[in-house]
Amino acid sequence: MKKTKAHCNSCGGVKNHEVLHSETSSWSDDEHQISGSDQFDTLKCGGCDAIKLRHKSSFSESDEDEVTYFPPAIFRKPPAWFDKLRKKLKGKDRFVHRLLKEVYVALQHDLPALAVMGVRALLEAVMISKVGDQGTFAHNIAEFERLGYVSRLERARLEAILEAGHATIHRDYEPETDDVITALNVAEQIVETVYLHDDEIAALSERVPPRAPRAPRNKKPSNPPAA
8 A cells, every 4th residue: 555654643743654545636727827736645644543634736836735634734732731631620710721722723723823812812811810800911910920820030921922912913913933832832831830730739749758757866965064
């Protein structure tokens, strides 16, 4: 069976795949002297057996083929603690898992502006959930820091991410891939710190054996005063 290299969401990155089925169609426009083709491949990953559809589209006026996958290729995997977060969140805080998941979906579909706006909405909602609505972003961030959810350095990072989201919405800012990665890194760090670290530290404390009490030191008898 024919082999090919293709992206795998489950394994992560480009992996060997079997081509289970392939169909190709071509078209041409003699009047404008242009042509192209569409190739659809059903693929099976050699590592995890996941099945996907790959579409390769060629155009005579383009130097490179356009390649898309269904399901779409994942920009980056959610963190290892993502499922744990869903189980941990209760009541009013369940929005955190939902919004973070929507950010990943936006990245998977190559929508960086929506992803950055989603990060901004997520961080704003987390702050309000923990400290209440203080009326402005500045007051919310200040109270978030005062109550110890972020350090002074983390607050500066948080302000930069919120400003990037604001610029995307209001000032026609087009975030690049590195900008999206930076914003998501900060958001994941804050979510993990606010919602997961306390339980992990408590569990660690229970596993660590207590220190044995120190034996009292024997005091040396004091010398009697000289006669």
